Structure formats: C-alpha cells, structure tokens
Amino acid sequence: MRKLLKQLGQYFIMMSKVFSMPEKKNIFFKKLSLELEKIGLDSLGIVTIISFFIGAVVSIQTAFNFESPLFPKYLIGYATRESLILEFCPTMLSLILAGKVGSNIASEIGSMRITEQIDALEIMGVNSASFLILPKLFAAVLFFPILIILGISIGIVGGWIGCQTAGITAADYIYGIKYEFNSFYVTYCLIKTTVFAFIIATVSSYFGYHTKGGALEVGKASTRAVVYSSIIILIFNFILTDLLLA
Amino acid sequence: MIEIKNINKSFGDNNVLKNISFKFEKGKTNLIIGESGSGKTTLLRILIGLHDIDNGEVLYDGRDFTRLNTKDKRKLRQEIGVLFQKGALYDYMSVEENIMFPLTMFTNQSYEEKLQRVNDCLERVNLKNNNHLSVSELSGGMVKRVSIARAIVMQPKYLLCDEPNSGLDPKTAIIIDNLIQEITLESNITTIVNTHDMNSVMEIGQSIAYINNGEICWSGSKEELIENNNKQLNDFVFASKLFKRLKRN
Numbered sequence: 001m002r003k004l005l006k007q008l009g010q011y012f013i014m015m016s017k018v019f020s021m022p023e024k025k026n027i028f029f030k031k032l033s034l035e036l037e038k039i040g041l042d043s044l045g046i047v048t049i050i051s052f053f054i055g056a057v058v059s060i061q062t063a064f065n066f067e068s069p070l071f072p073k074y075l076i077g078y079a080t081r082e083s084l085i086l087e088f089c090p091t092m093l094s095l096i097l098a099g100k101v102g103s104n105i106a107s108e109i110g111s112m113r114i115t116e117q118i119d120a121l122e123i124m125g126v127n128s129a130s131f132l133i134l135p136k137l138f139a140a141v142l143f144f145p146i147l148i149i150l151g152i153s154i155g156i157v158g159g160w161i162g163c164q165t166a167g168i169t170a171a172d173y174i175y176g177i178k179y180e181f182n183s184f185y186v187t188y189c190l191i192k193t194t195v196f197a198f199i200i201a202t203v204s205s206y207f208g209y210h211t212k213g214g215a216l217e218v219g220k221a222s223t224r225a226v227v228y229s230s231i232i233i234l235i236f237n238f239i240l241t242d243l244l245l246a
Numbered sequence: 247m248i249e250i251k252n253i254n255k256s257f258g259d260n261n262v263l264k265n266i267s268f269k270f271e272k273g274k275t276n277l278i279i280g281e282s283g284s285g286k287t288t289l290l291r292i293l294i295g296l297h298d299i300d301n302g303e304v305l306y307d308g309r310d311f312t313r314l315n316t317k318d319k320r321k322l323r324q325e326i327g328v329l330f331q332k333g334a335l336y337d338y339m340s341v342e343e344n345i346m347f348p349l350t351m352f353t354n355q356s357y358e359e360k361l362q363r364v365n366d367c368l369e370r371v372n373l374k375n376n377n378h379l380s381v382s383e384l385s386g387g388m389v390k391r392v393s394i395a396r397a398i399v400m401q402p403k404y405l406l407c408d409e410p411n412s413g414l415d416p417k418t419a420i421i422i423d424n425l426i427q428e429i430t431l432e433s434n435i436t437t438i439v440n441t442h443d444m445n446s447v448m449e450i451g452q453s454i455a456y457i458n459n460g461e462i463c464w465s466g467s468k469e470e471l472i473e474n475n476n477k478q479l480n481d482f483v484f485a486s487k488l489f490k491r492l493k494r495n
Contacts, residue, residue: 024351116334123294123328124348125320 011206017129018137018202031135039101039136039201040143044150046100047093051084051151054092055158058083059173063166073168077176080159082185089151090189091237094196097144098229102204105136106225109208110218118209133205137198144197145190152189188244195240196233203229247272248293248404248436253302255288262288264460266302273434275427275450279442280457281482289457290408290440294328295319306404324352327397329407329426333389335381335396341368342377345396352400367395371425387418391425398429405430405437416445423449444483447471456482 022028062079109132112118121128156177163173204225211221248270255263262285270276280286291297293304295311304311306322314322335344342364349360368374371391384392390410397405407426411419427450430437439446447454451468456479464476471483 027350112336115332115337116330117336119296120328120330120334120336122296123323123326124351125323126351 007206010210011202014129014133014206014209015202017127018133018205020127020130022130022134023126028135031131032138035135035139036143038104039139040147043097043100043143043147046096047147047151048154050093050096051089051154052158052161054088055080055084055155055160056162058088058155059159059162059168060166063163063168073172074176074179076163076166076168077159077173078179079176080162080173081156081177081181084152084155084159085185085189089148089155090192090196091233093148093151094144094193094200094233095230097147098196098200098204098233099226101140102200102225102229103222105201105204106208106211107218107222109133109205110211110221113209113211114214114218129209133202133209136205137201140197140201141194144200145193148189148193188240191244192237192240195236199232199236200229203232247307248438249303249305250289250293251303251305253289253292253304254300255285255292255297256300262460263292263299266457266460266462268455268462268465270436270438271453272436273430274437274452275430276436276438276453276455277447277451278438278440278455278457279447279482281442284457285460286440286442286457287408290406290438293438294326294406295323324348324400325403327400327402327405329390329393329397329405329410331409331412333393335384335389335392337381339381340377341373341379341381341384341392344381344392345399348396348400363399364395367399370398370429371395386413387422390414390422394422394425394429398433401433403435405435407437407439409441409443410439411441411443411446419443419445420449426450427452447483458482 059076059080062076062083066073066075066079109118112132118128118132121131160170160173163170207221207225207228208218211217249268250270251267253263253266254261266289278286278289288297292299293311299312302312306325309318309322311319311322336347339347342361345364345367346360349355349363353360355363364377365374368376371394373388373391373395376388379388381389381392394410397407405426410426411422414422423446426437426439429435439450441447448468451471454464454466454468454471455462456464456476458478464474464479466474471479474480
C-alpha cells in the first residue's frame with residue numbers, strides 16, 4: 001500500500017512537470033509529428049488486421065447464437081455494430097495498443113534513463129519530463145480516437161464478410177448496421193478512447209521515466225507498463241461506463 | 247571556481263559523503279580520484295544537481311547552486327558542460343543534431359550560425375566532416391569526442407567529466423585526457439574530472455582530491471602524489487606491482 005501511494009505521488013509529480021509550456025514550440029511540433037508517426041501511423045496495420053477479424057468473428061458468432069426464426073436477421077448487423085462501438089474497438093484495441101505503444105514508450109524512455117540521456121537533458125536545463133512525454137501524450141490523445149474510428153469502420157466491413165460466410169444477406173446486415181443508431185454511443189466510445197490514450201501514454205512514460213539499473217530493468221519497466229496500463233484501462237472502463245451509460 | 251563547503255549526503259542510513267569541503271580551481275584540470283563506492287560519483291552528481299544534499303553549499307563562483315530558484319538553476323546549468331561516462335548522446339539524432347541540440351534549445355541563432363559553431367566544435371575534437379554520422383556508427387572514442395563537442399558547444403564556464411576514458415584503450419584515453427586539458431587551458435574554465443584511471447592522473451592531474459569512504463583524505467598535484475606518504479592513497483594509487491616498484495625507485 002505504501003509503495004502504491006509512493007508510486008502515485010511520483011506519478012503526479014511527474015505529471016506536474018509534463019504539463020508545462022514547451023521551451024521551444026518548433027521543437028515540440030517536430031517531436032509531435034515524429035510521435036504521431038511512431039504511435040499513430042505505425043499502429044494502423046495492427047488496428048486494421050485486428051478490427052477486421054474481430055468484426056468478422058463477432059458477426060459469425062452473433063449469427064450462430066441468433067439462429068432462430070424469432071430473431072430477425074438484421075439483428076446480426078445491429079449487434080455487430082453495437083459490440084464494436086461500445087466495447088470491442090475502444091477497450092480491446094486500447095488494451096492491444098497498451099501492449100504495442102505502451103511497451104514501446106516505456107522501453108524508449110527507460111533506455112534513455114539508464115544511458116544517462118535524461119540526466120543530460122536535465123543538466124542542460126531542459127525539462128526532460130515535458131520534453132519527452134508531452135509529445136507522446138498529445139500524439140496518443142490525438143491519434144487513438146482516429147485509430148478507433150477506423151477500427152470500427154473496418155470491423156463493420158469485417159462483419160459484412162463474416163455474414164457472407166454465415167448466409168446473411170448484405171441487405172439484412174446493412175439494415176442492421178443502420179437500425180436504431182444512437183450517436184451518443186460514438187461519443188461514449190471517443191471519451192473512453194481519449195481517457196485510455198491518456199492512461200497508456202502517461203502510465204507507460206511513468207514506468208520508463210523511473211527506471212533504475214540496466215537492460216533487465218528496462219524490460220521489467222516495459223512489462224509493468226503494459227500490465228498496469230491494462231489494469232487501469234479496465235478499471236476506468238467500468239467507471240466511465242457506469243457514469244455515461246448507467 | 248567551484249567550491250563545496252561542508253557537504254553531507256546520505257542514502258537512508260548510508261552516509262556517503264561526510265562533511266566534505268574543497269575548492270576546484272579555475273583554469274585547472276581538477277581530478278577527483280577514489281575507489282569504486284568511495285562517493286566520487288555521488289559528489290559529481292551533487293555538483294551537477296542530480297542529487298540533493300543533506301546540508302552544505304555548492305558554490306559556482308559564489309552562487310550557491312542548492313539555494314537557487316528553478317529559473318536561476320536552469321540558467322546556471324547552461325554554463326555547465328557535462329561529459330557522461332557512457333557519452334549520453336541522443337541515439338535518434340545524428341552527430342550534428344546532438345551537438346546542435348543545446349544551441350537549438352537555448353539560443354535564437356540561425357541554422358547557419360549554429361552549424362558554424364557545431365563545425366568549430368567538431369574540428370576542435372578532430373571529428374571534422376562527420377556531421378551526418380549516426381550515434382550507432384561511432385566508435386567508443388568518437389562517442390566521447392562528440393560528447394565533449396556537445397559539452398563545449400555553449401562555451402561553458404565549467405566542464406564536469408565523469409570517467410571520461412572508461413572503456414577506452416590507453417592511447418585513445420590519453421587523447422581524450424589531453425583534449426580535456428587543452429580545452430580547460432584554452433578557455434580558462436573550471437574542469438572537474440572524476441576518474442580512477444592512474445594514466446589520467448599522471449597525464450592531466452593538476453589538482454587532485456582523493457576521496458575515501460566519503461571523505462577527502464588527501465589533495466595535491468600529481469607531483470605531490472608521487473611523493474606522498476598517505477598509506478590509504480598509496481594503497482589505491484600504487485595498487486599494481488609495477489606501480490609499487492616505480493614508487494620504490
């Protein structure tokens with residue numbers, strides 16, 4: 001408990017340093033564009049593949065479970081859409097991104113810590129926390145919602161392909177996709193994604209920034225970053241769902 | 247000049263530095279020597295502000311670093327060049343970008359002005375026309391020389407070096423040592439070198455402080471070091487059989 005409180009204190013101290021005006025705006029924007037590429041664009045491939053197959057499997061499983069004349073066929077499209085928007089894309093993709101992006105952030109900052117690069121920044125008079133973490137945080141918060149919206153779109157296409165194999169017509173599927181659409185669910189999905197992006201970027205940065213020791217510790221920091229980010233995402237998923245939907 | 251007064255530093259119950267006072271003189275290469283774990287790295291990290299002290303003063307030409315506010319601390323830090331043991335070069339930047347980085351962060355010079363300064367520094371460390379090499383392409387000696395170039399690019403008043411020739415062959419180590427001494431004399435700056443390499447001591451040791459068990463046990467020049475009668479110091483400096491024989495002769 002004491003260790004947890006200490007870590008929480010260190011996290012908030014680090015965050016107070018992160019949220020300061022960048023010393024040179026042109027350097028900040030240069031770093032931001034690099035991070036957008038590294039954190040955002042480089043995740044497009046994995047998001048596309050996972051979303052497509054999740055969509056396909058969700059539609060096939062729904063079709064399998066709704067194999068009753070009592071259920072209209074369009075419900076498969078409807079259920080696929082709702083599952084993708086409400087849970088699979090924002091939460092599952094965020095958990096996967098916690099693994100991909102979170103471990104990358106923690107190991108990058110952790111390596112910089114053990115090779116004294118962060119000390120070098122501090123000694124020059126640079127606010128290292130802000131210099132290193134703020135562009136990553138902005139990139140994650142700006143790009144993750146785009147990735148999730150893309151994931152939902154690709155998941156719906158994947159669902160349509162899945163329906164073809166399950167014998168559902170495209171017309172039924174598309175009708176279901178449009179049926180009883182509640183735009184607030186998209187807002188809810190984007191709010192969750194933004195919060196998860198913040199958690200992934202800052203929790204991973206925290207573990208990287210506070211790495212001590214050698215290469216082994218960088219690996220441990222990277223693992224901790226993924227584990228803690230995932231757990232915190234699941235906790236906040238519950239809290240946000242309760243606040244926004246209950 | 248850098249002066250430390252009555253510095254104490256503990257990590258938990260471990261008292262690493264015990265009431266240390268010393269003056270590091272301007273225009274000289276000041277060496278801190280001592281066994282591993284004696285407290286010399288802690289002292290250097292205190293000097294550059296990476297560790298807080300329990301009590302005492304760290305005076306940079308009269309300015310107490312420990313009592314400055316954040317803004318003044320950052321200003322003072324820009325007057326300090328630091329050479330780290332592992333170089334601490336940013337591996338996602340080229341040689342040129344590494345050296346140019348402090349200029350980009352803290353000056354409003356044009357690219358041409360910055361490039362001119364970078365080229366001057368690279369020439370000074372004998373690495374002319376290596377601007378576009380990446381850090382991974384550099385040898386151990388080149389990493390140290392690029393680090394020196396980065397440390398001097400802002401024309402610092404103080405140069406602090408942590409084991410500058412660790413991991414280098416003796417010939418390259420002497421080149422690095424001499425480079426540090428030449429820069430110190432040319433620019434008339436206060437240089438502190440943390441080392442346990444006896445070649446460095448004999449090559450550039452103008453003012454030497456020997457730390458043992460968290461205390462400065464001896465200080466003097468390299469000439470005085472050879473003639474000294476301090477048993478602890480002699481056990482450390484003349485640890486090898488060869489050195490012991492040289493000392494006897």
